[in-house]
Amino acid sequence: MAADMDTVQKLQNEIACIICQNYFSQSVTMDCGHCFCLECLSKSWRVGSIPSSCPKCKEISQIRKFPAFNGRLEKLTDIDKKLSFHSLKSSEEPRCPTHKEVFQYFCEEDQILLCLACCQMPEHESHKLSPIEEASHNYRKKLQKMLSHVEKAFEETKKLHSQKGEVKRPFVDWGQMIAGEYHRLYSFLMEERSQCLKRLKEEQKSREDSITRHIQTLQETMLELQESSQKPQLDLLQDLRELLKRSASVLSQTPKAVIPELREYPIGGIIDIFNKFKVDIRVHPDSESSYVTISEDLKSMRAAEGWQVENQSEESVYHYAFAEQTFTSGRHYWEVDVSQVPQWALGIYSSHSKTRRRKTPTSCASMFLLRCVKKEDHYMFQSYPELLNHRKKDPIPRVGVYLEYSTGTVFFYNVLQRSLIYRVYPILFKESVRPVFCPGPPLPGTKAGTMTIF
Template identity: 55%
Template sequence: MASARKKLQGLQREITCSICRSYFSEPITISCGHSFCRTCLSRSWRLGGTPSSCPECRQMAQTTEIPGVNGRLAEMTDLVKQLCSENFQSDEGQRQCASHKLTFKLFCEDDQKPLCVRCAQSPEHGAHKLSPVVEAAHNCRKKLQVLQSLLEKHLEEAEKLLAGEAIPAVDWHWMITEEFNKLHHFLLDEESLYLERLKQDERAEQDTLSQHVHTLQDLLTELQEAGHQPNVDLLWEVKHLLGRSASVLSQKAKAVSPELREYPIPGTIEMLRRFRVDIIIDPTAASPFLTVSDDLKSVKAGEGWQVGTKNPEDAVAHYVFAEQAFSSGRQYWEVDVTQLPQWILGIQNSRLSRKRKRKRKRNEDSCASVFLLCCVKKEEDYYLQTYPGSLNHRVKSPVPRVGVYLEYSSGTLAFYNVLQHSLIYRFYPILFTAPVTPIFSPGPPLPASEAGPMTLCPVDSHLNASCSSCL
């Protein structure tokens, strides 16, 4: 009995298609000797293109035309299917319940399993729906046929889509490319616009400085001429000359010191925020004149930090370091300085060396250990300065939030006005030779004033209208 069953299983393998794994349907045999269902081979060759190869051994077929049906193999398939059916029915009659040694006569619809009469009478299946095995099998085959038809329909639709026979799919490649092209053109237009505006601003600054020079020259001439006038005439003119001299001298700072212009670059901050890092302050590396918050996210000037000088540039600055140090990749962080009239941000590395692009650069710039952006208040004006570097520009109003971008491999350090989406200053190139640590200073505080904290913004924060805090 076991030997006969093995032989039958061997015949089943011989009449099974290696593509669909089912009995042959209209079997055909190709030049290499392998056989397949006619529909399966046709579909395989249509999707695989020409020239076609055997789906099983990959040998190239002698022709791409589908051969005729192998009649003898079709007859053998029908015969083996009949034998398998008779064997199944014979086995089905012999299969018994393991508990009661009775033939399965009923089927439990709730538990989806066959039962003998004794099992069906147990309390476990008392309220369940029971059906005769023959009826349940018939209903099951009907469900399988419906499911098979549905799957065949879906398979046909999927094959048409794969072969490109259905309605063309959405051309996402073209649409995405067009969107980026549009963005590129937009940015190029914006670049041209701002470069032209930059030229105009530079010309305006030159005109302002030139006008100031002419005013000084005219005033000097008047003062020289007044010095040679008779005493009475001089005294009649002195009030006017002194008033005009005071007015001209008061305009010196604005005429000589350039103003930092804002040139918003669309999408810059959004792009940089892809590289945001969550940094915290290292309280062990803080100056005793600074107070670090418990969450290590903000720092403020302590009561011991007193500034006695009226010249902000002469005041001593105290720093605190971040706990993190970076030696690769790209990093970006934002700092809220809304409540600080003066502050310092930057990076520190004791083994930094800077490439000099111009010979006129000072020697000490090439081995600087810190790169800083400083905000200084002089009288009613705010100035942004860099160290090292040449930035010393007035700003119309204080910068509420500063973005800092660090790219280690290219040696780039850049500062941004987050509210205006504009660049403040870029150090480039810097040759980093060791890990870089962010540094912060919430001051120097102004005399007789109490400054607020410098706060590291969370990576998921956004800027509100007033930028008074990190949300």
């Protein structure tokens, strides 16, 4: 049996194509004596070998025509196929691990080899079963067909690669187009910046001019009063009523202590940019107390019934809720709906940090906040520990907070108007930063509203 197997193996080596390593198919023989499949030799020459040269030894045939079909070698190939099939049936291996029988069939559905006993099992009754020789032949054809497709794709791709330097038609330079769009956006922003700064400068000049004109009017009124006091009695009394009326009108226009007004200067696209750094902030459940109530989803909070503001100092009425999240690097943005709370505070908490103003560290602080306080018919917006103290007639319903840890900056934005409320001076962060919220103090006699994080 071993001798027979050796004979079969030697025969298989002689009738196997050097290129595809399978049985010859329409075998041809070169002048040098090396044999190949007709299709394999044809493809070899097409891919890159010199026509009429042997793919094995590279010898060039003297006869410049395709080698003739070798009928005898084809017959030997058929004989070996039959011998291989019989040897497969009679060999000990491979065998079915379940029934210990020689594999004879191939299951097309499950793509596995089967013995005769396996074919009779219920799970294979409705499956298409093919003899191993037939299945092998069919799949060799499929592989050859697939190889033909892959070779064709290879040739086409190689051709495209060789033409990469040849521009036969206009092409879209997306890099240049996108760079142009960013340049155009930059130009728009610079133009908008210029207009915004021009408007700010004009408003400042208008206020200064108004005060200058009023000073001039006061000086003129003072001079007129002085001159009238020196007039004769009849002249004095004759013009007295009109003079006093004009003087009273001037006095009524005299500006009192000026409280700066918080103005809106929209910055196009700024909120869209910040949204790229938006984080999901939730309040820590331990923040709930007799002063602050936390919602189940940890996204909303309100002043609890125990929060009373009568007979308390201004600082003592602030009670805070802290976020679960902490930050030690990166950029982060979150928004807070404060439309239902007329008074509130929000910002960040960081231990062991310092603020820098005009290049000099000035104070140590643990909280950096923006506050809103209701004052009669207007709202006061204040920063802590900085110097913002501006008034605004209408409330701000939604506030965005942008934190940049590396530069130590915190920005507060009016989300709906896309305008800056305030920027805290650079902070020297040394440890983690945690968002902080205060949904009050509630106004006496009013129902507590909800502060919600987005």
